[in-house]
Amino acid sequence: MIFLDAAATTPVRREVLEAMWPYLTGEFGNPSSHHSLGHTAATALAGARAATAKALGCRAGEIVFTSGGTEADNLAVKGIALARRAADPSLDRVAISAIEHPAVEESARYLERVHGFAVDVIPVDRFGQVTEEALAAVLAPGTALVSVMYANNEVGTVQPIARLAPLARARGIPFHTDAVQAAGWLPLDTGALGVDALSLSGHKLGAPKGSGALFVRGRLRVEPLVHGGGQERGRRSGTENVAGAVALATALTLAREASSVPASAPASEATSEAPASEALARRVASLRDGFIEAVLAGVPGAVLTGHPTERLPSVASFCFPGTSGESVLLDLERQGVVCSSGSACAAGADAPSPVLLAMGIDPEIAQTAVRFSFDSTVSADELRQAAAAVRTAVVGIRALGPTS
Numbered sequence: 001m002i003f004l005d006a007a008a009t010t011p012v013r014r015e016v017l018e019a020m021w022p023y024l025t026g027e028f029g030n031p032s033s034h035h036s037l038g039h040t041a042a043t044a045l046a047g048a049r050a051a052t053a054k055a056l057g058c059r060a061g062e063i064v065f066t067s068g069g070t071e072a073d074n075l076a077v078k079g080i081a082l083a084r085r086a087a088d089p090s091l092d093r094v095a096i097s098a099i100e101h102p103a104v105e106e107s108a109r110y111l112e113r114v115h116g117f118a119v120d121v122i123p124v125d126r127f128g129q130v131t132e133e134a135l136a137a138v139l140a141p142g143t144a145l146v147s148v149m150y151a152n153n154e155v156g157t158v159q160p161i162a163r164l165a166p167l168a169r170a171r172g173i174p175f176h177t178d179a180v181q182a183a184g185w186l187p188l189d190t191g192a193l194g195v196d197a198l199s200l201s202g203h204k205l206g207a208p209k210g211s212g213a214l215f216v217r218g219r220l221r222v223e224p225l226v227h228g229g230g231q232e233r234g235r236r237s238g239t240e241n242v243a244g245a246v247a248l249a250t251a252l253t254l255a256r257e258a259s260s261v262p263a264s265a266p267a268s269e270a271t272s273e274a275p276a277s278e279a280l281a282r283r284v285a286s287l288r289d290g291f292i293e294a295v296l297a298g299v300p301g302a303v304l305t306g307h308p309t310e311r312l313p314s315v316a317s318f319c320f321p322g323t324s325g326e327s328v329l330l331d332l333e334r335q336g337v338v339c340s341s342g343s344a345c346a347a348g349a350d351a352p353s354p355v356l357l358a359m360g361i362d363p364e365i366a367q368t369a370v371r372f373s374f375d376s377t378v379s380a381d382e383l384r385q386a387a388a389a390v391r392t393a394v395v396g397i398r399a400l401g402p403t404s
């Protein structure tokens with residue numbers, strides 16, 4: 001099987017499993033317990049918090065561990081907006097981009113439905129990017145929070161976060177970014193990005209599902225969504241998932257280290273002065289470009305979706321007019337290639353993707369979308385085979401006619 005669905009999830013890395021194993025077995029203590037098992041767990045949690053903070057260039061106290069990306073996004077959008085409005089009732093609007101993951105979009109809609117907020121949607125251009133002008137146009141005196149994702153999960157488009165965030169912050173508006181897909185591929189320094197909050201999910205980068213974190217800058221207040229024993233400095237109650245936190249921290253650390261560069265990488269990359277993750281990202285981006293070229297050359301009428309250059313190294317997404325995304329997906333699986341017809345997060349949805357519609361893609365064409373996403377071990381040979389399989393699938397489906 002050639003697995004090209006890493007944006008949906010990744011297997012747990014061996015090093016990650018080894019790092020978390022003790023906290024699932026012998027060192028199983030509750031970090032709040034006042035005995036040695038508890039202290040060991042608390043020390044592990046503190047270490048994981050420090051390592052996560054290092055990966056994000058922030059302070060340990062600014063990390064809130066969560067049950068994944070969805071919870072981190074919920075806590076950011078609802079928690080920050082509600083806390084700000086509690087302090088100033090005139091802050092009753094949130095601004096989100098038109099291509100957010102449902103974890104952000106639905107959190108904003110909840111604020112609208114239940115708490116009477118207005119939701120301002122920031123449009124994107126045909127490549128799926130938010131421009132500075134588009135963001136500036138929606139900012140209002142009542143805006144409590146802006147949320148624009150770092151990299152899109154369906155088309156891989158990367159947003160110019162470091163240029164967008166200052167526009168909000170200059171007006172005193174906190175800026176959140178969902179970095180779930182960016183982690184492992186793009187720089188995560190929260191200072192350089194200029195963000196006030198940033199969401200992460202472990203299972204996109206070799207940690208288990210159900211692990212994640214939210215960075216919340218300094219004294220920015222967050223109304224907790226989960227109430228109880230006051231863990232995570234009162235921002236997220238519940239006995240901490242120590243093993244999950246250790247796993248996330250280990251995966252983030254590995255993504256920054258030389259061990260991320262596969263042994264097969266050219267020596268010049270492995271010894272490069274640039275951080276290993278940059279060398280890795282370059283290697284995968286060049287494989288991605290070769291794959292895109294092969295698909296566009298091999299499949300007449302294929303359309304690349306998302307930004308031609310400002311995109312995740314790991315994502316190639318297309319529309320194949322004259323097919324349906326689902327049928328291409330099934331045919332590819334028969335040929336041993338696993339990918340996605342859009343985003344796994346909108347499980348079961350067969351309506352055209354709101355992300356593609358927001359980019360101005362015709363609904364009929366949007367139904368033909370297929371996403372290929374790679375992890376760090378992807379090889380040129382796999383992508384050559386996959387490109388050939390795509391051609392076979394699309395040509396075969398088109399030959400069967402429009403109802404196929």
Ligand code: PLP
Nearest residue numbers: 068069070101153180181201345
């Ligand atoms: N945000 C983005 C951009 C995602 O791609 C995903 C998952 O696909 C999530 C949030 C949700 O993360 P989790 O699966 O950890 O809840």
